Amino acid sequence: EAVRDILERVKDRGDNRLGVEAMGLLEAYGIPIPDGDIVDSPEDARAVAEGIEGDVVMKIVSPDILHKSDIGGVKVGVADDEVDDAYEDLITRARNYQPDANLLGVQVQEMADLDSGTETIVGMNRDPQFGPLMMFGLGGIFVEVLEDTTFRVAPVSESEAREMTEEIKTAPLLRGARGRDPADVDGIVETIQRLSQLVADFPAIMEFDINPLVATPDGVAAVDIRLTVD
C-alpha cells in the first residue's frame, strides 16, 4: 500500500523526517494536492514545468531542509524559461547551507491561487496524555503573529472538524469577511477528517504539518507537508 511504502522508505534511508516527498500519502487519503513531480535534473524539471499551465513553484526536497524558505529553497512564479536557472540555484543554496545534506531533488509544482485563497494549517502531534491531537489554524504570517490555532483529540468527527473552522479568531476571514473570497470550508472539514483517519491508521506517524493548506472558494490544496515518523 502506498502509505506503508512511503513510511518504509524513510526508515530505509535511516531518517525519521519527511517533507514533500511524502505527498503521495495525502493523495492516498484523497486530499487534493497541486500537480507536479520531484525531479533530479534541470531537463526533467523543464519537462514537468512545460506540462503545467502557467508559472510553477520550485522547491528543494531534502529531509535535512524542512524549512525550505529559510534557505531560499522555494521559488514562486517560475516561468518555463527560468526553470533551468532556478533548478541550479536551488541545488547551490542547499549545498551552501549544508554540504552533506541529503538532496532528494527538486519539486516542480503547479501554483495555488493565493489571490483568492487563504493559507491554513492542519497538523497533528501526539500528546502523552491525550494521544493524537489534530490542530487547525490560519497559515502564513497569521500563525506566528496571532497564534490562532485550535485542537481536538483524534479521531475527529465532522461536527468537531467544523467547530475547529468556526472557533479560531480569524474564522470570519474564511467566511469571506472584508471583501475576501470565502474559503471552501467543507473542503477543510473533509481534509481534517481524512487526516485524522490517516493518523488513526498509522500510529507510526508521530507528528505532521500541512502548511499551507490553501483554501480557495473552489476547493483546497495541500501544497506543503512535513512529518516525523517513529
Ligand code: ADP
Ligand atoms: P516551507 O514551509 O518549507 O518554507 P512551502 O512549500 O510551505 O515551504 O513554501 C513556502 C511558501 O511559499 C508557502 O507558505 C506559500 O506562501 C508559498 N508557496 C509554496 N508552494 C506554493 C504553491 N504551489 N502555490 C503558491 N504558493 C506557494
Ligand code: MG
Ligand atoms: Mg510550508
